[in-house]
Amino acid sequence: MRSITLGDVEITRVLEFHGRATGMDEFFPDIPAGLVEAERSWLAPDFWSPTDNGFVAAVQTWVLRSAGRTILVDTGVGNHKERPYSPQWRHLDTDYLGELERAGVRPEDVDLVINTHLHVDHVGWNTTLVGRDWVPTFPNATYLLPRADFEYWNPLGEHRPRRARSHQNVFEDSVAPVREAGLAELWEGERVIDENLRLLPAPGHTPGSSVLHLDSGGDRAVFLGDLLHTPLQLREPAHNCGFEEDPAQARASRRRLLEFAADRTALVVPAHFGGHGAAEVRRDGSGFEITGWAAFDRAAGWDR
Template identity: 45%
Template sequence: MTTTTTSPAPTLTFGDVTVTRAVESVGSIGMTPDQFFPGTDPAAWEGHEEMLRPHFLEDDGDSTMRSTSRVAMQTWVLRSGSRTILVDAGVGNDKDRPDVPGWSHLRTGFLDGLAAVGVRPEDVDVVVNTHLHADHVGWNTSLVDGTWVPTFPNAQYLMPVEDLAFWDPAAGSRTIMGPGAHTVWADSILPVIAAGQVTSWSGAHRIDDALTLEAAPGHTPGASILRLRSGADEVLFVGDTLHSPAQVVDVHTSSCFDEDTVTAHATRDRLFGEAADKGLLMFPAHFAGPSGFRVERRGDGFAVRDWAPLTAI
């Protein structure tokens, strides 16, 4: 792995693949740890202030000075061979999100952030939606003259079969996300299906010689990770497998957005075990700070070993 900082955002190089990120937003999610991670073991938070602050916990500034969870909305930008691949697509602009008012009718400079790392919408070859939650598919589409159209007109959008089946309103799935998920389907998923730009996959899907998608269910039925293998390097982009380093301390700490907590626990335990044994960097979707990290085994569980050499956000 090598690091360069000649572009506006630091770039990591793994074999023949470069990785940088475009940040949509970073800040408090407006939830205390016990709200974001209901039933969490207090030991996963107590005694870990140095690890969690300032990038993963912050005070909300009101009279109670509650600690709230801090997250980043960001897209990993990979250049592999001659192609540009985006891993996840943020919240998006102009979207109506009545269940999450903080995500409604945003006007962010995300596309300017992509431009800052040398990516125009027409340059994107592949968009990976690791799963189909609102904060991973928002920039799939943009509002043009009152119509939702694909933001990346030349891209293949990769979506898990299981999530397409689960989130399709016609399926009538019962979900913890509520009826707002139907709005997400209408404005961020259906338009790219209608444009013929979606490729669905299940189990595993090879993007190219260096990049492979793999099922990692629990957070959603079709939740996935992206494995990068190039030269002597191997790293994992783990999506929403976890949202806080506290989940490394206790893999049984699940976010309130996990559809199947038992499966989510098993997925985290499996991925952490492999990452610890191989010394793999992992890049979650929503970690602020330097974002990428390695784990090590400690007793019957795991601990954060070190962080990727990325500028903290």
């Protein structure tokens, strides 16, 4: 299935990419190689490629239909973007808009775009290239951008991000144009979307990283963005990826949200899980374990 329904909210999974993103040791310097090998039986092939120790990831958008509106959670990498220090995302030419259309969504149908944070693989389809200009892909949408990230990643500001090189050009081609078009709203603190959805901060991965809480008809979910990249971080939430701007804060946010999900039986929906994409968890000692996967079909990928 491409879609599931929680309460009054329909959730549809739209893939831009699924396959090897980088090496496990490069992306997860905190995770011992022996731990990965010990979990081979269930990590491969959805989350790990044993032949080359590859981190297998999905880049995807979650389409939510809630309270009469069409909402996109994160917009992937985008096409034709110059990414000199992120070669895996450089000059893509994917059929993402076709995938959206097959899910019943045309660009003009989108009412709201939520960027959980402003990394390269979460904002790319905010804009498309028309001639020599980057223009908003979703002309009727409001783009919700975390204020803390907008200020942190703005190259004209005073901040100096730890991973600035790997996100070169992202602000200029995928963030600034929607702000200049008058479509962006900068939010902070808490943002109520509707009776089913609200945004809350979860800083660490970036200063403005956020999570979207769904609570409808007795069903719950938390869209965690980049708090999680691999299920191994469920077993040991202290394991960070190598792209945390504030590692200690990232660990604290990850544990807090996983505790919430376990205690409230909320579906955990990370941005980049392959396989079935989302899972329910329970506490297991100091970590967590998966009790069941979402009913989405397993991601069918292609390797670049």
